[in-house]
Amino acid sequence: MSSYVRNIGIIAHVDHGKTTLVDAIFRQAGLFRENQAIVDRVMDRNDLEREKGITILSKVASVRYKDFKINIVDTPGHADFGGEVERVLSMVDGVLLVVDACEGPMPQTRFVLKKAFENRLKPIVCINKIDREGARPLEAYDKTIDLFIDLGADEEDLFFPHLYTSGAGGFARMHPGGGEQDMRELFEMIINAVPPPALSEGSFLLQVNNLDYSEYLGRIFGGKALRGKVKVGDKLVRTREGRQTNFTATKIWIYEGLSLSEVAEAEAGEIVMISGLDDVLVSDTIADAAQPEELAPIQIEPPTLSMEFYANQSPLAGKDGGKFLTIQKIRERLQKEESVNVAMRIDPEAPLDTVKVFARGELQLAILIETMRREGFEMAISRPRVILRKDPDGQTLEPIEIVTLELPEEAMGPVMEEMSRRRGELRNMTKDDRGGLHLEYSIPTRGLIGFRSNYLTMTRGLGLISQLFDGYSQYRGEVVSRTRGSLIAKDPGKITRYAYEDIQERGQMFFDVGTDVYGGMIIGECSRDEDMVVNIIKTKAATNIRSSTAETTTVLDPFREFSLEEALSWLRDDELLEVTPKMLRFRKRILDHSQRKVSERKAEAHV
Numbered sequence: 001m002s003s004y005v006r007n008i009g010i011i012a013h014v015d016h017g018k019t020t021l022v023d024a025i026f027r028q029a030g031l032f033r034e035n036q037a038i039v040d041r042v043m044d045r046n047d048l049e050r051e052k053g054i055t056i057l058s059k060v061a062s063v064r065y066k067d068f069k070i071n072i073v074d075t076p077g078h079a080d081f082g083g084e085v086e087r088v089l090s091m092v093d094g095v096l097l098v099v100d101a102c103e104g105p106m107p108q109t110r111f112v113l114k115k116a117f118e119n120r121l122k123p124i125v126c127i128n129k130i131d132r133e134g135a136r137p138l139e140a141y142d143k144t145i146d147l148f149i150d151l152g153a154d155e156e157d158l159f160f161p162h163l164y165t166s167g168a169g170g171f172a173r174m175h176p177g178g179g180e181q182d183m184r185e186l187f188e189m190i191i192n193a194v195p196p197p198a199l200s201e202g203s204f205l206l207q208v209n210n211l212d213y214s215e216y217l218g219r220i221f222g223g224k225a226l227r228g229k230v231k232v233g234d235k236l237v238r239t240r241e242g243r244q245t246n247f248t249a250t251k252i253w254i255y256e257g258l259s260l261s262e263v264a265e266a267e268a269g270e271i272v273m274i275s276g277l278d279d280v281l282v283s284d285t286i287a288d289a290a291q292p293e294e295l296a297p298i299q300i301e302p303p304t305l306s307m308e309f310y311a312n313q314s315p316l317a318g319k320d321g322g323k324f325l326t327i328q329k330i331r332e333r334l335q336k337e338e339s340v341n342v343a344m345r346i347d348p349e350a351p352l353d354t355v356k357v358f359a360r361g362e363l364q365l366a367i368l369i370e371t372m373r374r375e376g377f378e379m380a381i382s383r384p385r386v387i388l389r390k391d392p393d394g395q396t397l398e399p400i401e402i403v404t405l406e407l408p409e410e411a412m413g414p415v416m417e418e419m420s421r422r423r424g425e426l427r428n429m430t431k432d433d434r435g436g437l438h439l440e441y442s443i444p445t446r447g448l449i450g451f452r453s454n455y456l457t458m459t460r461g462l463g464l465i466s467q468l469f470d471g472y473s474q475y476r477g478e479v480v481s482r483t484r485g486s487l488i489a490k491d492p493g494k495i496t497r498y499a500y501e502d503i504q505e506r507g508q509m510f511f512d513v514g515t516d517v518y519g520g521m522i523i524g525e526c527s528r529d530e531d532m533v534v535n536i537i538k539t540k541a542a543t544n545i546r547s548s549t550a551e552t553t554t555v556l557d558p559f560r561e562f563s564l565e566e567a568l569s570w571l572r573d574d575e576l577l578e579v580t581p582k583m584l585r586f587r588k589r590i591l592d593h594s595q596r597k598v599s600e601r602k603a604e605a606h607v
Contacts, residue, residue: 003196004067004068004069004196005068005069005071005196005197005269005270006068006069006070006071006093006094006190006191006194006196007071007073007091007092007093007094007194007197007224007269007271008070008071008072008073008092008093008094008095008096008124008190008194009072009073009088009089009092009094009095009096009116009121010022010072010073010074010095010096010098011095011096011097011098011112011113011116012097012098012099012112012128017098017100017128017129017167017168018074018096018098018128018167019074020167020168021098021126021128021165021167022061022072022074022167023167024167024168024169024170024183025063025072025183025186025187026061026063026257026258027170028170028182028183028184029063029064029065029187060072060073060210060255060271061074061255061257061258062254062255062256062257063257065187065190065191066191068191070187070190070191071092071255071270071271073088073091073092073271088209089115089116089119089121090119090207090209090223090224090298091207091209091210091223091224091271092121092224093121093194093195093196093197093198094121094122094123094124094190094193094194094195095112095116095121095122095123095124096123096124096126096190097112097113097116097123097124097125097126097144098126098128099125099126099127099128099140099144100128100129100140101127101128101129101130101132101135101136101137101140101164102129102132102134102135102136102140103140104136104139104140104143104144105140105143105144105147106404106466110147110150110151110468113147113148113151114151117151117152117153117157122157122160122193122194122195123160124160124161124162124163124189124190124193124194125141125144125160125161125162125163126162126163126164126165126172126186127140127141127144127162127163127164127165127176128165128166128167129166129167129168130164130165130166130173130176131166131168131169132166137164137176138176141162144162145158148160161189161192161193163185163186163189164176164178165183165186170182170183171183172184172185172186172189173185196269197224197268197269199226199227199268199269200226200227201227202227202228202291203227203228203287203288203290203291204225204227204228204229204230204234204236204268204286204287204288205225205226205227205228205285205286205287205288205293205295206222206223206224206225206226206230206272206274206285206286206287207223207224207226207283207284207285207286207295207298208221208222208223208280208281208282208283208284208285208286209223209224209282209283209298210222210223210271210273211280211281211282211339212273213336214275217250217251217275218275218278219275219277219278219279219280220253220273220274220275221273221274221275221277221280221284221286222253222271222272222273222274223271223272224269224270224271224272225266225267225268225269225270225271225272226268227268228268228288229265229266229267229268230249230252230265230266230272230274231249231252231264231265232249232250232251232252232264232265233248233249234248234249234288235247235248235288235289235290236248236249236274236276236286236287236288236289237286237287237288237289237292238277238279238280238284238285238286239284239285239287239292239293239294240281240283240284240285240294242294244292245277245279246289247276247277248276249274249275249276250275250276251274251275251276252264252265252266252272252273252274253272253273253274254266254270254271254272254273255271260273274286281339282298283297283298302387303343303344303345303358303359303360303387304360304361304386304387304399304445304469305358305359305360305361305362305365305384305385305386305387305445306347306356306357306358306359306384306385306386306387307356307357307359307365307381307382307383307384307385308350308354308355308356308357308381308382309327309330309334309354309355309356309357309379309380309381310327310353310354310355310379310380310381310382310576311325311326311327311330311353311378311379311380312325312378312379312380312578312579312580313380314380314518314521314578314585314587314591315492315518315519316516316518316578316585317378318378319516320378320580320581320582320583321376321580321581321582322376322377322378322580322581323376323377324375324376324377324378325377325378327352327353327354327355329377330355330372330377330379331346331355333372333375333377334346334355334357337368343359343360343364344357344358344359344360344364344368345357345358345359346358358387360469361445361467362384362448362449362452362565362568362569363565365384365568366564366565366568369381369564369568369579370564372579373579373580373581374581376581377579377581378578378579378580378581379578379579380576380577380578380579380587381568381576381577381579382571382573382576382577383449383568383571383572383573383575384449384568384569385446386398386399386444386445386446387399388475389472395474395475396474396475397472397473397474397475398444398445398446398472398473398474398475398476399444399445399469399471399472400442400443400444400445400469400470400471400472400473401442401443401444401445401448401467401468401469401470402427402440402441402442402467402468402470403419403424403440403441403442403443403448403465403466403467403468404438404439404440404441404465404466404467405419405437405438405439405440405441405455405463405464405465406436406437406438406463406464406465407436407437407439407455407458407459407462407463407464408435408436408437408459408460408462408463409431409435409436409437411458411459411460411462411463412437412439414458415439415455415458415459415463416439418451418454418455418458419439419441419443419447421479421480422443422444422447422448422451422479423443423444423447423476423477423479424441424442424443424447425441425442425443426439426440426441427440427441427442428440442470444475444476444479446479447479448467449481449568449569450481450565450566450568450569450570451465451569452465452565453563453565453566453569481569481572482570482572483529484507484525484526484527484528484529485525485526485528485529485530485531485532486522486524486525486526486531486532486572486575486586486588487503487506487507487509487522487523487524487525487526487531487532487534487536488520488521488522488523488531488532488533488534488588488593489517489518489519489520489521489522489523489533489534489536489537490519490533490534490535490536490593491519491535491537492516492517492518492519492537493516493517493536493537494514494515494516494517494537495511495512495513495514495515495517495523495536495537496513496536496537496538496539497513497556498538498539498540499534499535499536499537499538499539500513500536500556501554501556502538503524503534503536504524504556504557506526506527506532506534507524507525507526507527507532508524508525508527508557508559508560509523509524509557509559509560510522510523510524510525510559510560510561510562510586511523511524511559512559513556517536517537518587518591519591519592519593520587520588520590520591520592520593520596521585521586521587521591522575522585522586522587522588523536524559525560533593562584564579564584567584567586570586571586574588574589574590575587575588575589576588576589
């Protein structure tokens with residue numbers, strides 16, 4: 001049976017079209033009815049994935065071709081979700097590397113391809129989007145060979161099987177000018193180039209790298225069955241760090257199409273899901289109870305950022321429709337995330353009123369927070385901080401990223417100035433034949449916090465940015481994240497038009513007239529690098545003198561709205577972001593003005 005199974009992961013740089021290519025494979029494999037309404041990017045089932053146009057969580061689906069079953073795993077392309085890539089590569093036998101015919105291999109392509117080589121997986125290369133204007137498929141193929149050489153590929157690996165494809169057009173061709181109009185060549189190449197699962201003799205063995213949850217059955221877990229068979233009712237054992245727990249397999253599933261199909265038994269080589277035990281984590285080993293065994297844990301890139309979560313204790317807590325407000329509920333939700341997200345950890349030594357989370361990157365944290373607020377959580381969040389280390393000589397080390405920027409030439413000056421301010425060091429600069437610039441920087445992870453939104457502004461939305469973790473290096477000095485202070489509300493109430501007109505001259509406002517505020521809430525950015533307490537709720541004193549035009553001719557400056565990522569990067573260490581289902585609010589950690597002054601004086605005395 002296993003000789004008729006092919007397990008393949010699809011990996012690529014962000015926006016190179018892999019999810020659209022999967023859609024085309026599904027269509028031509030007959031996964032959809034003839035008259036069925038099909039949503040584009042069917043593997044991106046999460047709302048945030050659809051809104052942001054990226055894959056966040058890896059997902060499994062399968063198609064049938066001739067007598068073969070092909071299990072397809074769609075993986076994220078963004079570096080912040082590298083843990084998902086690591087997890088997936090441990091349960092496939094080959095990879096489909098998707099490369100944009102216009103852009104060629106990109107830095108994130110390097111990351112996932114290097115991981116594939118480390119797992120001894122042979123790639124099939126799809127030069128995708130060949131029907132797009134400006135496509136240079138043969139040049140993209142040559143650059144892919146260069147990338148293989150840079151990564152130290154063997155000589156035989158340089159003769160990798162490859163096709164020229166269009167996910168949107170639904171075809172795969174042996175040559176760019178070929179006439180093939182369907183995906184048949186891709187199916188044939190997967191069958192012939194991807195090896196069947198390598199299996200060994202013996203009892204059932206599986207390493208958990210896929211987790212799910214059912215309200216009726218509890219935890220569902222699985223991965224590629226490495227050995228033997230498993231049946232409903234079998235006695236199994238879960239092993240983690242030498243500790244064993246016995247349980248019975250209550251249900252078993254395999255993937256058929258886009259969903260799980262319940263079966264009585266599953267064989268080695270299949271991607272299997274099992275229920276029967278709740279306490280299961282990624283990397284756990286599942287084996288026959290009569291022959292317990294433990295496999296080496298799955299290795300992933302370390303977290304580089306930390307963030308603190310608190311219960312929302314502002315005067316407006318619970319007034320925006322939040323259902324889960326206590327620190328206990330927040331901790332339970334984050335522990336649930338930790339159990340399925342291999343790239344995230346919770347600090348067990350944090351104070352009882354705090355949940356400290358370690359994660360891979362700013363985008364990963366923002367996605368988690370946005371998901372929680374949509375689920376009805378309210379919380380207060382600190383500014384992301386990098387995780388520092390010490391070397392044997394006591395020197396401070398910090399995480400470093402390799403960042404590649406693609407931008408119009410006219411934006412070069414402001415971008416290079418900003419990267420220099422953030423302690424970035426230019427490593428390479430090239431110009432393409434379309435007049436665009438490619439800049440490669442080595443930069444501290446903390447220097448990238450908040451850079452993405454600034455970069456898009458400086459490049460008028462035309463810039464592309466890619467990043468890759470490059471290990472730890474010597475601390476490069478202070479990075480000034482914000483050069484302006486805060487406008488802080490003095491008293492609770494509603495923002496009045498009269499106060500807005502007066503205070504907008506001192507900085508930029510964050511909220512509209514009529515918005516509820518409280519003392520200690522940040523309502524805007526000061527025009528100078530100092531905090532300023534303002535009366536944002538004051539009203540005009542009543543007099544006998546009236547002006548027919550004064551109140552109608554004054555134009556209010558527009559207030560600034562923040563995305564979640566922008567809000568996290570704007571924070572300072574003495575501030576928190578209040579996140580509710582409806583609002584993002586900035587506030588000082590200490591709301592009382594007099595207490596805050598005392599705290600600031602104490603901090604200055606310690607310096």
